[in-house]
Amino acid sequence: MTSDEGEKIVWQGKFITAKVNGKWEYVSRARGIRAAVILAIDEAGHVILVEQYRVPLGRNCIELPAGLIGDHDDVEGEDDTTAAARELEEETGYRAGRLESLGEFWSSPGMLSESYTLIKAHDLVKVGEGGGTDGENITVHRVPIADLAQFIAARRSLGDAIDGKLLLIMGGQFT
Numbered sequence: 001m002t003s004d005e006g007e008k009i010v011w012q013g014k015f016i017t018a019k020v021n022g023k024w025e026y027v028s029r030a031r032g033i034r035a036a037v038i039l040a041i042d043e044a045g046h047v048i049l050v051e052q053y054r055v056p057l058g059r060n061c062i063e064l065p066a067g068l069i070g071d072h073d074d075v076e077g078e079d080d081t082t083a084a085a086r087e088l089e090e091e092t093g094y095r096a097g098r099l100e101s102l103g104e105f106w107s108s109p110g111m112l113s114e115s116y117t118l119i120k121a122h123d124l125v126k127v128g129e130g131g132g133t134d135g136e137n138i139t140v141h142r143v144p145i146a147d148l149a150q151f152i153a154a155r156r157s158l159g160d161a162i163d164g165k166l167l168l169i170m171g172g173q174f175t
Contacts, residue, residue, distance in 0.1 A: 065091045
């Protein structure tokens with residue numbers, strides 16, 4: 001069902017746009033920017049996760065590595081797998097021998113129009129420390145998949161937020 005009133009921009013920043021369409025209020029990425037989320041599992045059965053402070057949550061969050069596609073002028077027009085490779089190495093210090101797109105997904109369709117491409121990283125090689133760029137201050141965690149539920153419970157007890165996409169791994173859907 002669509003609104004007869006049409007979409008109206010209420011506010012727009014560099015990266016997000018607040019919109020209204022009828023009674024619906026929602027947020028989208030500005031300039032058509034999307035995201036790449038990387039599922040990186042090494043040959044020993046460890047998933048590579050990142051921890052970083054998230055301002056909207058006011059605390060650290062445990063997440064899959066991810067980043068925006070084409071968010072800077074120097075990478076305008078880059079494709080999903082190129083962005084995923086760049087973000088994986090910047091954030092975690094791992095390089096993938098092969099990247100596989102698992103499809104496009106939507107983050108929170110009742111509130112956001114943002115989508116992301118889920119990319120599975122194969123044949124991982126540690127090539128650096130990771131940690132992100134521009135003051136991201138990312139901590140990398142290499143967690144055995146068999147211990148993921150306990151890791152998440154421990155991090156939750158410390159007050160960390162847990163990204164819902166980790167349910168994909170806990171359910172064994174993409175491992």
